[in-house]
Amino acid sequence: MHRIAAIPGGWDPSQAGVIFLEQDPAPVVVLTAADTDLGALAGAMQLLPEGFPAVRAANLLQLQQPLSIDDYAETVLRQARLILIRLLGGRAYWSYGLEVVKQVAAEQGSHLIVIPGDDRPDWDLVSHSTVSLAVADRVWQYWLEGGSENVAACLTFLATELLGYPYPVRDPQVLPRLGIYRPSIPPVQDAAAPKVGILLYRAHVLAGNTEPVDQLAAALAQRGLQPLCLYTYGLQEPDLPQAIRDHFGGKIEVLLNTTSFSLARLDRDQPDVSLWQELDVPVLQVILSGGSRPSWQASPQGLGARDLAMNVALPEVDGRVISRAVSFKTVRQADPWLQTEVMAYEAVPDRVEFVAESAARWVKLRRTPIPERRLALILANYPNRDGRLANGVGLDTPASCVQILQALQAAGYGIPHLPQSGDELISWLTQSYTYDPLGSLRPAQQFLSAQIYQEWFRQLPDGIQAQLIQQWGEPSPEDIPVVGLPLGQVFIGIQPPRGYDRDPALNYHAPDLVPPHEYLAFYLWLRQVFGAQAIVHVGKHGNLEWLPGKGSALSAECYPEIALGPMPHFYPFIVNDPGEGSQAKRRAQAVIIDHLTPPLTRAELYGPLAELERLMDEYVQAEQLDPKRCPLIRAQIQELAQTEHLHEQFNLETEEDLNRLDGYLCELKESQIRDGLHILGRIPTGDQLIDLLVALARYPGNGQLGLTQAIAQDWGWEWDPLTANLTDPWGTHSTKPE
Numbered sequence: 001m002h003r004i005a006a007i008p009g010g011w012d013p014s015q016a017g018v019i020f021l022e023q024d025p026a027p028v029v030v031l032t033a034a035d036t037d038l039g040a041l042a043g044a045m046q047l048l049p050e051g052f053p054a055v056r057a058a059n060l061l062q063l064q065q066p067l068s069i070d071d072y073a074e075t076v077l078r079q080a081r082l083i084l085i086r087l088l089g090g091r092a093y094w095s096y097g098l099e100v101v102k103q104v105a106a107e108q109g110s111h112l113i114v115i116p117g118d119d120r121p122d123w124d125l126v127s128h129s130t131v132s133l134a135v136a137d138r139v140w141q142y143w144l145e146g147g148s149e150n151v152a153a154c155l156t157f158l159a160t161e162l163l164g165y166p167y168p169v170r171d172p173q174v175l176p177r178l179g180i181y182r183p184s185i186p187p188v189q190d191a192a193a194p195k196v197g198i199l200l201y202r203a204h205v206l207a208g209n210t211e212p213v214d215q216l217a218a219a220l221a222q223r224g225l226q227p228l229c230l231y232t233y234g235l236q237e238p239d240l241p242q243a244i245r246d247h248f249g250g251k252i253e254v255l256l257n258t259t260s261f262s263l264a265r266l267d268r269d270q271p272d273v274s275l276w277q278e279l280d281v282p283v284l285q286v287i288l289s290g291g292s293r294p295s296w297q298a299s300p301q302g303l304g305a306r307d308l309a310m311n312v313a314l315p316e317v318d319g320r321v322i323s324r325a326v327s328f329k330t331v332r333q334a335d336p337w338l339q340t341e342v343m344a345y346e347a348v349p350d351r352v353e354f355v356a357e358s359a360a361r362w363v364k365l366r367r368t369p370i371p372e373r374r375l376a377l378i379l380a381n382y383p384n385r386d387g388r389l390a391n392g393v394g395l396d397t398p399a400s401c402v403q404i405l406q407a408l409q410a411a412g413y414g415i416p417h418l419p420q421s422g423d424e425l426i427s428w429l430t431q432s433y434t435y436d437p438l439g440s441l442r443p444a445q446q447f448l449s450a451q452i453y454q455e456w457f458r459q460l461p462d463g464i465q466a467q468l469i470q471q472w473g474e475p476s477p478e479d480i481p482v483v484g485l486p487l488g489q490v491f492i493g494i495q496p497p498r499g500y501d502r503d504p505a506l507n508y509h510a511p512d513l514v515p516p517h518e519y520l521a522f523y524l525w526l527r528q529v530f531g532a533q534a535i536v537h538v539g540k541h542g543n544l545e546w547l548p549g550k551g552s553a554l555s556a557e558c559y560p561e562i563a564l565g566p567m568p569h570f571y572p573f574i575v576n577d578p579g580e581g582s583q584a585k586r587r588a589q590a591v592i593i594d595h596l597t598p599p600l601t602r603a604e605l606y607g608p609l610a611e612l613e614r615l616m617d618e619y620v621q622a623e624q625l626d627p628k629r630c631p632l633i634r635a636q637i638q639e640l641a642q643t644e645h646l647h648e649q650f651n652l653e654t655e656e657d658l659n660r661l662d663g664y665l666c667e668l669k670e671s672q673i674r675d676g677l678h679i680l681g682r683i684p685t686g687d688q689l690i691d692l693l694v695a696l697a698r699y700p701g702n703g704q705l706g707l708t709q710a711i712a713q714d715w716g717w718e719w720d721p722l723t724a725n726l727t728d729p730w731g732t733h734s735t736k737p738e
Contacts, residue, residue: 019062021072023339025079026054027163028155031101032086033060033093034117035329035343036146039207043148045337048155049167055155056080057338060087060094069097077104081111082162086143088117091125102128111162115140119233135161141172147206149173178243181205181229183217193226194363197252197281199244201259202231204345212288212327212347213258219356225363228252235263241275248279253366254359255283260310262317269702271317282362282568282591285315286355287325287553288345296328300511302550312552312586322586323358325553326351350556358566358589365533365568370412376491376532377401380542384435384497389426392539394574394598398422400680401492401538407681414489425492429485435497444481448525453480453517456524461557467514480521482529491530496522498543512548515559523563534568537584538680540577545584552586560587572680598674599688600695605669608644612637613665619658634658663725 030041041057056076063069077083083101087093098114105112112130116122129136142154150173159165181200200213217227230247232240248255264271276283289296289307296302303312303325312322325348332344365373379390379397390397399422409415419425433444454475457465484493496519523544526532537544549558556562566589573581575594584590605613615637622629638652641661650661672695675688684692699721700706705713712719 018065019068021058021062021068021076021340023056023058023072023076024054025076026056027079027081028053028055028084028158029077029080029082030055030057030084030086031060031063032057032117033088034086034203035059036201036203036207036209037086037117037143037151038335038338038340038342039209039332039344040146040148040151042333042335042338042342043207044152044155045335047148047152052155052167053081053159053163053165055338057335057340059340059343060085060097063094063097066096069100073100073104077101077110078108080108082113082158083110084113084115084139084158086115086117087125090116090122091128098128105130111158113139113158115143119144131162138172145172145175146203147173147175150175175202175206177202177233177237178239179205179231180247181210181213181231183210183214183227183229185214185218185221185227188221188224188226190224190226193224194367195226195228195252196220196359196363197248197255198227198229199255199257199259200229200231202233205231207344209344212286212345212352215347215349215352216256216286216326216356219352220359223356223360225356225360232259235259235261236265244275244279248281252279253281254362255279255281256286256323256355256359257283257315257320258286258288260314262314264317273318276318276320281366283318283320284323284355284359284362284589285311285320286323287311289325289328289553291328292330293328293346293348296325296550296553297555300550302553308552316582316585321589321591322552323355323589324351326355354556354561354566358568361533361566361568368533371414372489373413374489374491374531374533375408375413376493376526376530376535377404378493378495378535378537378542379429380537380539381435381494381496382498382543384437386426386430386434386436386439389429389434389436389494390422390538392574393541393577394674394678395539395572395595396422396677396679397539398425400572400595400678401425403679403681404536404538405487405490408490416488418487429492429494432485433481433483434494435483444483445486446482446484446525446529447479448482448521448529449479450475450477452528453521453524456528457517457520460562464557464562468517468520471514472516475517480518480525482522482525486530491526491532493522493526495537495542495544498546511546515547515563520563523565527565527567532567534570535564536570536572537590538572540574541580541584545588545590549587554587558587564588574678595680596678596684598678599676599684599692600672601675601688601691602695603668603671603673605665608640609665609668612640612644612646612661613669615640616658616662616665637661 032038038057038059045055058072063072083105085098085101091098101112112128113136114125114128115136116125126133126136138157139154142150153170153172156167157169160167160169198213198217200210204210213229217229220227228247228251230243232243263275264273287307289303289311291304291307316322327345327347329343330346331341333342335342379401380392381389382391390401402419402422402425405415405418409418419428430439431442433439433442457475483496484491498515498519499513526535544560544563547559547563549560554561569588569590570593571584571590572593572595573584574597576597581592585592615633619630619633619637622633634652638647641647641650641652646661650657652658652661675691683689694707697707700709706721708721709719
């Protein structure tokens, strides 16, 4: 098919190199970027009448380099009488290739049809066709409806209309854009079984490319869950919201979404996720990767850039819980008529089982009566000192934990007694062992038996066992302490050390330092002994999401999965650091719960700097009222600036230097700083609330003026706080008469 080394699982678009497609010339050539199109085309070849002209097909992803395009144009396209291109993403997606094909068609007098790869009209794209608009539109309709029968009807229509063959022509057969898909699995006998929704693409159903969905449905059924499957043309299908309400609303307890992109439109100020909110169930993003399984296995990143954008980043806009990649592209058949490889999804059984188990855990959490639910709140502990216990960026973590405990108790969780403050919680925790070397003689309250850990350890993949033994030695024969405080149905845990205590800063984010046995034993105890049904890591940030493994689409050999498993995971996280929060979303299936930053206020000036500002104001007044005093005041300014080491930045010999110093003091005074820490669930009060609102309102945002900008505009001044030079005199740009 193409002159490249054979790659297990088919050609991988993430691999470098020039691809030369080896095909015999044919009268008809079809080019598309969708593997489902090639699958439907392969099925259509079986339905064409005897003697139909030969057809060739290729995936545009194999024709990305100019050299590849030029070679294919010379060896195949120049011999074609009809070239059909289905482009997803508009002209820019394949601009060089389109120009080459247009030139070939013009020189050879062949027919060229260019149509969009989706249901949105693109008249600029269609205008490159050499056929009439009516013919191009009809061809587009055949492919929009999809399926092998419509593709076969399209080919016979073109052969009759353009190539002079006398075939009967059928109109496009309209197929439902939305519908129920019923996987071939034994029905769940229990009518009261919890229901789990699965959303998939219509194109996969029409192409018979549903293996991962079928296996996922079977894995759910094995866990006593009833899968309900709905297919759609795409997430922007107008009737999809109502179909989801009708088919899933009030019935399902978890939704597994296998489609790409986001439901929320990104061309609005706020993404509209009201449909998911109305559904009111966890929505897990199940990834059907467009890459190959060997590439995923070998890659530390996990997914390629295309998958990461389509199947992770954009779904995150909807707030979906990122799960795992359950399938990868592989060669389903090397089609002898099309002389191309037809790709299909091949499920990865253990990844399917992980997602099914994750769905089952969410269902169990939802169905367990509140007084019986068991939760674990995990506090960061870096470095491992009592003075750093429960640290979270911008968050009063101990006080926030007390808030969470109070809310849980009020909701009916079984918590017999509560600390009354964050200080009391820390006092309770530090009465026992906390990993602080200075408190090593304090007793631990609970242990994981060595036998349980060793039995679990021997079930780990051989490579993981070897890494742990090489780094930390064999598991200890002694029981392993589990650090934390049991409060009835809730356990307050202290996250174990990540690695070597002698230099924790070096390895906190280390991508290759495997966690100690004690670390894995801690999470094993939470899962198997305490029986936690959900884990909450409180505050930015712990270290679970930074353990070795893939960046996304984790495997069974990635340490975040080894430690956490398919556990429901919640993570209160400061709102202004989505980058690090995404680590927990993508590597530990976390539901990020954004919390406010600490209250903000103005830095103001104090001490010598406030005195320096007073002298600067006095100097300006003296310039206007009593210039003779200026040298004396300047000398005082220079003396104070030298005392505060500002003379290293400003020599203050000229008016320009004084202006620069004045601007510097203004910037310091207007700087935003934190005023304390945020407490989860509490709104700042009093002056803190006023200062926070003023801080948020001062700076312009998307489509709105900042508070100071609006005041300046009302006075007729063109002023932007983000770009303004604070040394400029006010009113120099006034446009209003006095």
